[in-house]
Amino acid sequence: xxxxxxxxxxxxxxxxxxxxxxxxxxxxxxxxxxxxxxxxxxxxxxxxxxxxxxxxxxxxxxxxxxxxxxxxxxxxxxxxxxxxxxxxxxxxxxxxxxxxxxxxxxxxxxxxxxxxxxxxxxxxxxxxxxxxxxxxxxxxxxxxxxxxxxxxxxxxxxxxxxxxxxxxxxxxxxxxxxxxxxxxxxxxxxxxxxxxxxxxxxxxxxxxxxxxxxxxxxxxxxxxxxxxxxxxxxxxxxxxxxxxxxxxxxxxxxxxxxxxxxxxxxxxxxxxxxxxxxxxxxxxxxxxxxxxxx
Numbered sequence: 001x002x003x004x005x006x007x008x009x010x011x012x013x014x015x016x017x018x019x020x021x022x023x024x025x026x027x028x029x030x031x032x033x034x035x036x037x038x039x040x041x042x043x044x045x046x047x048x049x050x051x052x053x054x055x056x057x058x059x060x061x062x063x064x065x066x067x068x069x070x071x072x073x074x075x076x077x078x079x080x081x082x083x084x085x086x087x088x089x090x091x092x093x094x095x096x097x098x099x100x101x102x103x104x105x106x107x108x109x110x111x112x113x114x115x116x117x118x119x120x121x122x123x124x125x126x127x128x129x130x131x132x133x134x135x136x137x138x139x140x141x142x143x144x145x146x147x148x149x150x151x152x153x154x155x156x157x158x159x160x161x162x163x164x165x166x167x168x169x170x171x172x173x174x175x176x177x178x179x180x181x182x183x184x185x186x187x188x189x190x191x192x193x194x195x196x197x198x199x200x201x202x203x204x205x206x207x208x209x210x211x212x213x214x215x216x217x218x219x220x221x222x223x224x225x226x227x228x229x230x231x232x233x234x235x236x237x238x239x240x241x242x243x244x245x246x247x248x249x250x251x252x253x254x255x256x257x258x259x260x261x262x263x264x265x266x267x268x269x270x271x272x273x274x275x276x277x278x279x280x281x282x283x284x285x286x287x288x289x290x291x292x293x294x
Contacts, residue, residue, distance in 0.1 A: 025049045026082040031064060031125075033090035038064035040093075048072055049081065058287045063092045063128070067291055074102030075142065077111035084118040087125035087154075092282075094128040098291045101131065105139035106176065113142035123152025126282060130274070130289070133161035133263055136198070138173050145181045152187070155224040157281060159270045163263040164198065164215045173215065174200050184221065184253065191251045192221070211259070218258040218266040220273055225254050225281050238276055245269055 025047030032041045040054045048071050055065040068083065075081065087093050106112065121127045129148075150156055162180075165173030178198040184191045204210025211217075225231050228249040235247050235256065244260035256273050258266045275286040 023047065023078055024080045024082075025070070027051070027068065027084070029066070029085045029093075029095075030088070031086070031091040031093040032088040037061050038091040038093060040064060040066060049083065055290075057290065058284070062284070063094045063126075063287075065094045065096070065289055067289075068095055068097050068131070070097075070101070073099065074104050075113040075115060076104045077107040077109070077113060077141075079113040079115075081114070082116045082118070085120070085127065085129075087119075087121045087127045089122045089124040092126040094130065094289070096289050096291065097131045098294075099132055101134040103134060103136040103140040103142060103178065105137050106141040110141060113140075114145075115142065116145045116147075118147050118149075119156070119158075120149040121151065121154035121156055123154055126155045127158075128274075129156070129158030131160070132292070133163055133267055135163045135263075136165065136173060136176070136178055138165050138171055139176045140173075140178060141176050143179045143181070146183070148184045149188075150184070150186045150223060153224060154186075155282065156184075157220075157222040157274065157277065159218060159220040159274075161218040161258075161263070161266050161270060162198075162216070163266075167215055167261070173198075176200070182219075184223070186223070186252075191223070191253050192255070214259045215261045216258070216263050216266050217260075218256075218270055220256040220270050222254040222277055222281060223252060225249075225277060227280070228252075228254050231277060231280050234276060234280075235273055239269060239272060247273075 026045065027049035028044040029040060030042035031038055037060050043051055050069045052067045052069060056062065057065060085093065085095060119127060119129060148156055165171055180196045182192065182194040199205060206213050231254065232247050232249060245256060245258045247256040258269055260266065278284060278286040
């Protein structure tokens with residue numbers, strides 16, 4: 001298992017991080033195939049990060065559903081969260097969260113937060129990373145890093161949904177800075193690398209060539225989808241016909257992107273795409289985690 005180093009978190013340029021005020025929390029999970037089922041064989045934690053007991057709503061020999069819990073409900077200045085999950089050969093884990101993650105406004109000193117996620121899947125393993133959306137409050141400053149390391153025929157499907165500001169409360173995201181990094185590799189070779197600064201003072205934030213003034217964005221990825229071109233056509237036929245989303249495949253990674261202004265629309269799009277893709281991807285119907293229905 002690889003656990004990201006949280007002793008010296010890397011913060012995007014322009015962010016101030018006060019090590020003396022840092023409240024670190026980490027969670028490291030390992031899933032293995034034992035006695036005909038996927039088991040959570042290791043769960044190490046530090047600080048306010050936990051998991052509920054594993055659930056098997058699809059049957060005892062099917063996917064192990066685990067809910068990642070962060071009782072504070074969001075990140076404030078000085079927080080440093082690290083989540084890692086390792087899926088061994090033959091194991092199948094589905095990870096989600098019970099509620100939206102909130103990124104609160106930086107304090108008067110502009111101290112940043114950090115959130116790092118490290119996922120690794122061995123040859124023959126399967127991982128679904130399906131967290132609920134993230135809501136960034138005006139003035140939030142921090143860095144998000146997601147790294148996924150796959151090996152051999154490992155399968156991985158996941159998404160990230162980000163909502164900027166709270167337009168319904170007339171509190172748009174007009175200050176702050178969030179830097180996002182995404183790295184997906186197969187046997188050590190990069191398949192998808194992305195860096196995105198979300199800065200309302202930068203021209204790309206409002207420019208049509210960039211964010212275009214959109215307040216919500218989402219990305220869904222899937223690796224090892226059989227007959228990806230046919231899967232793309234199925235998505236285009238079944239999902240809403242509008243210009244706010246697009247889907248493609250690059251280097252074996254199916255990517256669906258959304259850019260718009262509705263958190264509910266982005267979430268519904270990702271969930272429907274997952275329901276359509278899962279039978280093609282692993283030959284199993286999607287089974288909605290019951291925590292999404294509460």
